[in-house]
Structure formats: structure tokens, C-alpha cells
Amino acid sequence: MRLIFAGTPEIAVPTLAALEGAGHQIVAVLTQPDAPGKRGRTLHPSPVKEYALARGLDVWTPEKASAPEIVARVKELEVDAAAVVAYGQILRPRLLEAVRLAWVNLHFSVLPTWRGAAPVQRAIMAGDEITGASTFVIEKGLDTGPVIGTLTERIRPTDTAGDLLDRLAGLGAPLMVQSLELLDSGQARPAPQGDDDVSYAEKLSRDDAYVAWELPxxxxxxxxxxxxxxxxxxxxxxxxxxxxxxxxxxxxxxxxxxxxxxxxxxxxxxxxxxxxxxxxxxxxxxxxxxxxxxxxxxxxxxxxxxxxxxx
Structure with missing residues (x-):
């Protein structure tokens, strides 16, 4: 398949590597623009950009991925589909329609639970025993698209968000490969998400991280x-x-x-x-x-x- 990949942090790299390893052609990689580090004003590339450049892939870092000029470039590539993992931008309908099949997102929860920016973090903080990953077709709503595939994973008693994200990133990479291949062959049956068990995982703020010692x-x-x-x-x-x-x-x-x-x-x-x-x-x-x-x-x-x- 001819694919676009969109992702930014380290947890997106395993999926990009898995798609390449499965023999698919990555014709462009979208990632967030270089950003300042924790200290100083020096700009640093995202982990996905570093990996992609080392592999000789074509990397795009648009401020707005759905800008008309980016949509036009995507159309010119005549790609089959796009894989998205923690990219960090909202993708508008005009961009979603620029590929033959769909833009497919790997989300680190079992949808429709924990839609949003911090599903792993919120699952741990809520005391969930099980989480997982889902691939779904991106549509206008926030993580509301029909689900192609899911997997589950136990949350261990000592898991930090970093531990669990790393594990799910590795487990989710082959799920994305399988989902795209099923979509391409016509065997995928994306299932609409139900209205039950919907929960939202808002991005963590500094206030969320404050430890209130009066809690159990x-x-x-x-x-x-x-x-x-x-x-x-x-x-x-x-x-x-x-x-x-x-x-x-x-x-x-x-x-x-x-x-x-x-x-x-x-x-x-x-x-x-x-x-x-x-x-x-x-x-x-x-x-x-x-x-x-x-x-x-x-x-x-x-x-x-x-x-x-x-x-």
C-alpha cells in the first residue's frame, strides 16, 4: 500500500517501523514542527521526524496539516490510506477525503472509553484494571469514528503512564498494520461506536498532577x-x-x-x-x-x- 504516516512522539515510532517492515510504501511522514526543549530556545525535531529522516523518508512539518496546500500535496501523491498515531493536530474533512480509503488512528484505549488526549493516564488515575488500543476511521468527531480493531492489556499495579504507553505502542503497531491491510482488501468491517460506556480523557494539567495528601x-x-x-x-x-x-x-x-x-x-x-x-x-x-x-x-x-x- 502507498501510505502517509502522521505522528509525533516516541510512542508513534513503533507503528511507522511496523508499516515499513510489512513492506508498505511510506510516501510522506507528517509530524509536528520542531519545538523548543525543556531548557533553552534550541529547536528539536520530534522523535518521528528523527526516525523518518534516518530512514530517508519525506518529512512534512506543517503548522496546519489541513491547510489547502497540504491537502493538494496529499491528493497529488494518490495514496491508499494514512496511519495516525499521536499526531497532535485535528484533521479536517478536506484532508480526510484526500486519500483513497481512510485516515486510520491508533488510539490507546478500548473505545468508546477514554476518548481524548490522555486515555492511558486517565485509565490509571481512575483505577481501571484493563485498557487496550483501538484502530478507527477518523471522522469529524473526537475519536468517534467506526472501530476496525481492538486489543486489551492489563494495567499492572506498578504501571506508570510511561510504562503502559510504551507497552501499548508496541502492541498497537501490528494492530495498525492488520487494520490497514484488512481495509485495503475489503475485509474490514468498521463498527460504529455505541453510546454506552463513553468517557473522556482530557489532557492532564499541572493541577491534575498536584498530590492532595488528604486522598486515600x-x-x-x-x-x-x-x-x-x-x-x-x-x-x-x-x-x-x-x-x-x-x-x-x-x-x-x-x-x-x-x-x-x-x-x-x-x-x-x-x-x-x-x-x-x-x-x-x-x-x-x-x-x-x-x-x-x-x-x-x-x-x-x-x-x-x-x-x-x-x-
Whole structure:
């Protein structure tokens, strides 16, 4: 098949690689324009752009993928279909109609659950036990198109959003290959999404990543894991400065304390929650790299009753 691929982050690369590996011709790769890194003004290419250029593929980085000139270029290529994985732009009808078959998206949930920008993160934060991936035909609505194929995957008790996204990216790549090939052969039977079990996964904000210590320990654990690695769970230190947190582990056999109160016990830094305390793994005070929580505690020299989070 002659294909266009549209994607931006690292989790999109396995699908691009799988499509090439299956012998399909990638005639153009769309990805987001180069963007500044976390520090400084230097522009950096997306992981998809880096991979595509290394493979000698034709890379496009339009500010607006549905601009008339991009639509015209797509039509000139006479492609069969387009594969989309975490591209980051809304695709307008005039662009969707510019290929022979369809634009097919790989979405990391079992639709219609968790439509939207952060399905894996929201699934972890909600305490879901099962998630998965879906391929669907893109239409005007947000993740509402008919579904071609799905797979399911268990959410492990220690999965961060990064862990689970990486796993689903690998599992979803062959699903995309199969879905496009079934579509091309006429064997695909895209099924409309039902109206039941619809949920929405809004993009995570900085406020979503704030750890409210008054919540139960298992909810704190889910919030931290769902926000790792981005935007990164955070709290405030006793001096009011911000610190990023690594994973936490509920400690049901340890004595509880005031939510947010921090102490060292048996070599672990424990923080009180609305139920059991949780043990911190790493902490990164503002302007510093993540460090072992016990090492941070020794250096911080906090007094008895020290409190994390807003008073």
C-alpha cells in the first residue's frame, strides 16, 4: 500500500517501523514542527521526524496539516490510506477525503472509553484494571469514528503512564498494520461506536498532577503513576517550594498520620494520606535532579511534624 504516516512522539515510532517492515510504501511522514526543549530556545525535531529522516523518508512539518496546500500535496501523491498515531493536530474533512480509503488512528484505549488526549493516564488515575488500543476511521468527531480493531492489556499495579504507553505502542503497531491491510482488501468491517460506556480523557494539567495528601493512599498512588513521566506529580515542601515526586508505595502496615506529614521510618520516607501512609521513592526539589527520598530527607533536616503540601 502507498501510505502517509502522521505522528509525533516516541510512542508513534513503533507503528511507522511496523508499516515499513510489512513492506508498505511510506510516501510522506507528517509530524509536528520542531519545538523548543525543556531548557533553552534550541529547536528539536520530534522523535518521528528523527526516525523518518534516518530512514530517508519525506518529512512534512506543517503548522496546519489541513491547510489547502497540504491537502493538494496529499491528493497529488494518490495514496491508499494514512496511519495516525499521536499526531497532535485535528484533521479536517478536506484532508480526510484526500486519500483513497481512510485516515486510520491508533488510539490507546478500548473505545468508546477514554476518548481524548490522555486515555492511558486517565485509565490509571481512575483505577481501571484493563485498557487496550483501538484502530478507527477518523471522522469529524473526537475519536468517534467506526472501530476496525481492538486489543486489551492489563494495567499492572506498578504501571506508570510511561510504562503502559510504551507497552501499548508496541502492541498497537501490528494492530495498525492488520487494520490497514484488512481495509485495503475489503475485509474490514468498521463498527460504529455505541453510546454506552463513553468517557473522556482530557489532557492532564499541572493541577491534575498536584498530590492532595488528604486522598486515600491508593488514590495518591494512582495519581502519581498516571502523571509519570508527564506532567510529573508534584507537591510543596515546608518552605513553600515545589518538588516533583517519583512513584509512591502504600504502606498499609505502618501507622497513619496527618495527611501530608512526612517522617523517616525504617529507612523509608513516609508521607501521611487520608488512609495509610505512602513511601516516597525519589524526590526532585525545584532546580535539582531526582534523588533518593532517604538521601533528600537526610539533607533537608526537616523537623518533627514537617508537612508536605498546602497547609
Amino acid at each position: 493512599a491508593h488514590v495518591v498512588d494512582r495519581r502519581v503513576r498516571g502523571c509519570t513521566p508527564a506532567p510529573g506529580a508534584w507537591t510543596t515542601l515546608p518552605d513553600g517550594s515545589v518538588a516533583k515526586l517519583g512513584s509512591v508505595s502504600p504502606r498499609p502496615r505502618r501507622a497513619g498520620t496527618v495527611p501530608g506529614q512526612v517522617r523517616l521510618e525504617e529507612g523509608e520516607v513516609l508521607v501521611g494520606t487520608g488512609t495509610d501512609p505512602v513511601a516516597l521513592s525519589t524526590i526532585a526539589p525545584a532546580g535539582k535532579k531526582p534523588m533518593d527520598a532517604a538521601a533528600w530527607w537526610r539533607g533537608a533536616r526537616l523537623g518533627e511534624g514537617a508537612q508536605l503540601g498546602e497547609a
